């Protein structure tokens with residue numbers, strides 16, 4: 001069964017003014033669609049992968065046939081990462097982490113402000129294109145990582161509860177080269193309810 005582009009869970013202008021509608025339209029409709037299309041093209045060349053879930057394509061990337069492994073890594077990773085990313089944002093509501101997630105963030109960083117600084121640093125210092133991630137282990141201990149390109153924590157057996165796209169295509173139209181400004185704005189649209197649900201479901 002071919003992989004398909006999931007719809008945005010909100011209107012493309014819902015994240016304004018922090019993330020502009022044109023960026024969302026291109027990012028979702030062009031970039032994410034291209035990852036889906038290129039993943040499907042790779043799987044056509046390795047039909048044994050047709051029955052694999054998107055999670056399994058990432059989790060078991062090292063066993064994907066070598067001829068299509070790079071294509072699956074880049075495009076399967078891109079499809080997985082963006083499918084998650086859309087769900088981690090929503091219209092600004094001023095909320096912050098609550099409950100067990102708030103406690104875990106405090107254990108990691110001391111306080112929420114310090115956590116945001118540390119996570120933003122993972123995004124700003126990722127050279128070139130990639131992602132920043134908040135990882136939870138089975139016991140609920142958090143850590144911050146970044147990955148290059150469209151790699152993701154699933155590829156190394158880890159579980160992400162939050163991810164931030166720091167590819168230029170995520171911010172260039174509005175923020176040009178100012179990645180730190182994009183990240184500072186992005187905090188306003190993080191859906192902490194969804195992040196908290198992912199933390200609980202770890």
Ligand code: MN3
Pocket residue numbers: 027031082165167169170
């Ligand atoms: Mn992207």
